[in-house]
Amino acid sequence: MSSASIEKGIRMIREQIDAPIASFFSSCVHCGMCADACHFYVQTGDPRYTPINKVEPMRRIWEQEYTLWGRIKATLGLSRKVNAQDFEAWEELVYDGCSLCGRCSLVCPVGNDISDMIRKIREGFAVAGHAPEGLVGATRRAVEIGSPMGVRLSALEAQIRHLKHDTGLDAPLDQAGADYLVLLSSMEIMNFPEYLEAIARIMQQAGKTWTISSRAFEATNSGVQIGVSDIAAELVQRVVDAAEELGVKTVISPECGHAYTAIRFEGPNLIGRPYNFRVQHILEVLEEFRQQGLLKTKGKETDRMTFHDPCQLVRKGGVIEAPRNLLGMVTDSFVEMRDHAEMNWCCGGGGGVSANERADELKSKAFNQKKSQLDELGVDTLVTACANCRITLEEGLERNDMDIPVIGLTEMLADHLVEEPGKGGET
Amino acid sequence: MTADAFLSFARGTGFDWALTIFVFGMLLRLFEVLSLGRKPDLSEGRGSGVQGGLKTIVTRTLPRAAVFAREPVRIINGYVFHIGFLAVLFLYEPHIELFDAKMGLSWPGLPTGIINALGVLTIFSLLLALALRLTSPVLKFLSTGSDYLAWLVTLLPVLTGYLAYNHMLLPYTAMLAVHILSVELLMVVAPFTKLTHMFSFMLARWYQGYRAGHRGVES
């Protein structure tokens, strides 16, 4: 790596440091509690994965650049500048060894938002050329093709045709004035088309109009995952432009964790202005329908099941009650995992880890945390609300020869919808 | 230098210097942090950031059950030396007299016997904290010289206070001087080590709590 790019990385990290970050570094007492909250540490036993250690280069930059004492120490040669070797050594910790799940932030006794610090240190690593190849590729595809998995509009259109053929329901493209603009993640288009059908059926029952933008159907924001705000802003801008052009009231983020926080909370800050539309996670929309009596179901699942909380929803998005209320409509045999809701353990594939092929081994180790939670419960079915979690979970379960089907909550609800005569379906 | 002169130094010039460095250093650190600023959050809030911030400052004092189950000894020990240290500092009558004389604030104290017992407890708790730091792979890995220095300057006031009160090691006057000096050492070292957390923890909790409150997230 050239020293110029390292210089760029350091400058970028410097740009990221604000009062909260400085207060976090001022407060850390090296108590090590964050390690106990981290599945990467707990499953590997390697202290390098202690969350606060993952931002050590950022701490040094903060101390040396922004504190008088640190400047004196640096001048006296008592502290070493961050160099290329540091970037080399920390790259794996910053990307492969963190799924930005935010569990460490929640247990830190002094209140350090470590997860946010890692999100920010990635900005520096990315511009310094120290982002993993897999993530760089995904980001390039997101920018150039419009989807990190390289899914093009034609693929979506094909799925819409399937939907029409199978159910007679339509997924209207670019329909101005619709109530909802629905975003999808590439995985839902490629792996879980059931989601699209579920949306169509639920919207029909609720009597709401909705649309998909042909220009911005992708919800995933690779810019946030790799840690490049400029790119993240560009990706958010695409959705904002589409939503404003179509004049929708609400944008629905799909069953995906980081896509939701990216568009819902990071988005306005990335593009530098508030939206003139609402952003809701699909579960929030469904919960609203439930409360308004727009969601009618019949029958209950008989399988013993549990719910995997996507980290971004519970720890960074605040969607905790909705899935439980919705599950209550369709099952009586729901059990909670030992650590659930805001304390749930990550599947291991969030924060860009699943897009980073070289992290596969580490990711599967981290999955053991989830495995032990599931082993304890002995459930028949696992429900979740994030396509990325779903894929990671399916892979992990398969690798461990565990025969537990993973279902998206929206689909499960759609399966129990009361089909009202005269309203859609196969008329 | 006689013990009396030593004590006079500790109570006079020594304290002046220590207080100067402590106040200067802590305010410096505080301003350094705050002056970095924070961009306003433009996203639509689901809850109140202010409420979340205030709430987290308080609630983060208690551990999450899930983590407590993994590290009960370390967490309980953390409480013991924090509470012990603060009780000895703020509830021992001669200490209260200091705050009363210098700040005009006073409150009821605890009987000396209880303070003495708390002092012993705190000393053992700090020793255990060091043992844990030296044996736990994570703590050992994270710890720097500064961490051990912070530990030492925290232990010394409690230890020397105990020795002075119980007439151990040195004659009382000399030990009292050593005790006051050890507190001054703590005051001098605090702004330049992790001991800044004594104030900054509130800022850190506030910032995380604010963000969580804004997003309507538990914190």
Place this chain on the structure above:
Amino acid sequence: MSRLQDIPIQVLDGQGGQSETGNVAPVLHEIRHALARLASTGESTSIDLSAIPFAPGDEAALFGLLGQGEVSAVVNALGETRIEETTYPGVWLVTHRSPQETVLSTQIEITRTPSLLSTPAEDLSDALDALDHYLSSPTAQESA
């Protein structure tokens, strides 16, 4: 000039036999141990009360607790010395006074007989001499 009773101070009653400071109990324990020693080995002990930190009233409280026993004696030498056995036999209160009657020292002796009571050996020969002298004198022979 105000009189003593005009000064707004409260004089604590020292005769109550109650000690707020709790300084009396340790002395009683010391006496008890000395008494046990005396009973088992015959060793005497003397406790100098001027070395004990007493509050006003403590000393009176201690004396009240010890009480007065069967024996009380006065030795007239270099001022008056009162020797009194307390209600606990073997525990004696010895008060040395100067000719001006100020208290020089107060001691509690734990012994069978306080040493000041028994006659010094040298005095015996002096007494013998004195008595012999008298018996050999004309007055004595006359009265015989």
Place this chain on the structure above:
Amino acid sequence: MKDDQTLGERLRESGISRRGFLKFCATTASMMALPPSMVPAIAAALETARRPSVIWLSFQECTGCTESLTRSHAPTVEGLIFDHISLDYHHTLQAASGEAAEEARRIAMEENHGNYLLIVDGSIPQKDGGVYSTIAGITNLAMLEEVAEGAAAIVAIGTCAAYGGLPHANPNPTGAASVSDIISGKPILNVSGCPPIPTVITGVLAHYLTFGTLPELDHLGRPKAFFGNSIHDRCYRRPFYERGQFAETFDDEGARKGWCLFKLGCKGPTTYNACATEKWNQHTSFPIQAGHGCIGCSEPDFWDRGGFYDALSVPTDDAGNILLGAAVAGAAAGAAVGLMNRKKQNTDTRAHEKVTVDDLNGD
């Protein structure tokens, strides 16, 4: 008076019975703060003790020490002792004056060279050749050096002689010094206090008379028998300290109930003296018993150890200005660093070029 008699002989000659001698020994032991078990040893020592010559020099002082001594409560016992020393020079007490007095001193020094006991009260001014205090035209400094030369031992009575005392207090205009600051090579015993407890003065003299040696001393040259414990440790109010019961003002309920005076500035914890047990005025009382905290008068430089009414745990200087100054300086320095940081960030922001995917491969 025959000078070759022992003290024992002398006492019996003055008509004291054997029981009286025993009583004398018992009260002397009590006075010397020796355990009653030492009485036989005292009796034996008195039988052989000789009558020493004593020269008492009063320098820069207030005569409080002599006042204290002459008001000692047991004239019989101390009287007996003083009857049996030869106090050859004490310019406050002696009848002779002027040249006669100085002559008496010279004679005593010559006759008892190497054997007399020198007692000093008051500090010795050293500045400007010691001109600030003279006796018969001789500076205290010169007189001390002259008399000390032939002394067997020196007893410094009072805090002035022992440690400089009040004259030595900041700014010490006369350059006052203690005996031990000036004299070396002689056994020096300090009986500190302002003034010292009379029984302690006589107790120390009794010890010297009886045993012919100085008692065991602490690190400040004071007899351990009297100065071995702090006032606080032997104070009858100590239990209140332990219970956390303090008088907050001189007329509150705590003060009336006789609670601990620590908060009212009592220096008992760092003061070593026998006041709490020996007490004053015939074992009647001592300052703390009278409701006033100890001011620490038996410790070096007690005048310069902070306010008498400031608790020991309270720093001696007024912290207000320091606090304000440090706070302002800290805030200013913080703000300055903050400005520099802001500048750096602005520069960084200006230098920020929009990151594109092509920047991510790092080359």
